[in-house]
Amino acid sequence: MNISPNLISQTAQKDMRQRLNDLAKPVDGLGHLEALAVKLAGIEGTTDLKLDQRCCLQFAGDHGIVEEDVSATPKRVTAQQSINSLDHTTTIGVLSDLFHCDLKVIDVGVDHQFSDPRIIDAKIAPGTNNFLHQSAMTRSQAKQALQVGFDQANQAIKEGNNVLLIGEIGIGNTSSASAIIAAALNLPASEVVGRGSNISDQKMAHKLAVIQEALDNKTIDSSDPIDILSQVGGYEIGAMCGAIIAAANAGVPLVLDGFLTYSACILAQKFIPDIGEHVIASHSSHENGTKVALKSLGLKANFNLDLAVGEGSGAALLLPWFDAIENLLEKMMTLQKMQVAFAK
Ligand SMILES: O=C(O)c1ccc[n+]([C@@H]2O[C@H](COP(=O)([O-])O)[C@@H](O)[C@H]2O)c1
Numbered sequence: 001m002n003i004s005p006n007l008i009s010q011t012a013q014k015d016m017r018q019r020l021n022d023l024a025k026p027v028d029g030l031g032h033l034e035a036l037a038v039k040l041a042g043i044e045g046t047t048d049l050k051l052d053q054r055c056c057l058q059f060a061g062d063h064g065i066v067e068e069d070v071s072a073t074p075k076r077v078t079a080q081q082s083i084n085s086l087d088h089t090t091t092i093g094v095l096s097d098l099f100h101c102d103l104k105v106i107d108v109g110v111d112h113q114f115s116d117p118r119i120i121d122a123k124i125a126p127g128t129n130n131f132l133h134q135s136a137m138t139r140s141q142a143k144q145a146l147q148v149g150f151d152q153a154n155q156a157i158k159e160g161n162n163v164l165l166i167g168e169i170g171i172g173n174t175s176s177a178s179a180i181i182a183a184a185l186n187l188p189a190s191e192v193v194g195r196g197s198n199i200s201d202q203k204m205a206h207k208l209a210v211i212q213e214a215l216d217n218k219t220i221d222s223s224d225p226i227d228i229l230s231q232v233g234g235y236e237i238g239a240m241c242g243a244i245i246a247a248a249n250a251g252v253p254l255v256l257d258g259f260l261t262y263s264a265c266i267l268a269q270k271f272i273p274d275i276g277e278h279v280i281a282s283h284s285s286h287e288n289g290t291k292v293a294l295k296s297l298g299l300k301a302n303f304n305l306d307l308a309v310g311e312g313s314g315a316a317l318l319l320p321w322f323d324a325i326e327n328l329l330e331k332m333m334t335l336q337k338m339q340v341a342f343a344k
């Protein structure tokens with residue numbers, strides 16, 4: 001996995017501001033859509049944005065920490081929803097159809113032997129170890145997880161996709177993501193642990209205690225993303241981190257989804273400190289640690305619907321905004337043609 005992020009083009013950003021200012025509307029009239037268009041221009045290095053070939057990479061993995069009763073959901077849902085996504089009956093399955101986005105499901109670490117050939121088999125192990133008592137995975141497995149995501153993203157780009165979305169399915173993974181963010185940012189678990197797939201107050205107190213105990217029992221090098229990933233991570237989270245790095249290298253916009261994708265991006269930030277410049281945030285997740293994670297990445301979410309689904313579903317909901325940007329740039333009348341100049 002080589003790490004050589006494409007430079008963000010300030011020229012393309014400046015040209016995009018100019019192009020937006022010349023559209024038949026008040027200056028800054030398109031508000032946040034304009035900021036999004038400028039960011040996309042910087043990533044792609046052109047004002048001639050290409051946003052029509054989209055692919056969501058949904059990475060799937062199981063988590064040993066579920067033995068500690070930290071989730072509301074049975075573990076087998078990871079495997080079930082992986083198949084359901086391919087049948088287009090999950091949230092991302094429906095939304096990816098609706099918004100013209102290809103969807104790939106990649107098994108990086110599900111505790112199930114799939115016989116469905118539509119699942120991309122990149123299984124490293126049948127789930128992580130319980131990180132309360134052991135390392136979640138070895139350093140070598142952590143590197144493999146990064147490589148899986150890196151390769152899958154590069155493959156999707158090679159196939160002609162000009163926008164990548166990342167998502168996941170992994171029962172128990174909000175525990176892992178919280179521990180990753182706490183370890184990476186040197187924060188107590190209480191600042192990042194949340195309700196995940198909607199646990200009760202009682203279970204929430206227990207989950208918090210489990211994650212804090214796990215962190216207290218480990219010595220994690222907060223500057224080393226492989227150490228963090230191997231001690232408390234998840235295979236699908238590592239893969240998402242690899243996908244983020246590949247997209248940044250290629251200058252292809254990658255849309256983050258919710259909390260799990262933030263944890264992957266915080267790992268990617270250890271490799272590429274300005275990674276927030278290279279990725280697009282979609283929504284602001286319902287999960288507790290959202291604010292602190294997005295702040296650390298220097299990212300502002302574009303919308304907040306209090307989503308807590310994951311799968312890439314929130315990222316897909318940003319796609320109509322991309323359609324809007326592409327169409328407005330292409331079809332709108334210009335002030336120049338109208339011979340309109342604004343009064344100073
Ligand atoms: O994307 C989010 O922000 C998000 C927030 C809460 C839960 N989830 C989803 O719920 C699952 C993890 O929840 P849990 O309680 O099992 O840790 C996992 O499959 C995620 O996709 C996702």
Ligand SMILES: Cc1cc2nc[nH]c2cc1C
Pocket residue numbers: 073077081168169170197309310311
């Ligand atoms: C049904 C269900 C679907 C999910 N998708 C992502 N996480 C999930 C958790 C549950 C419970």
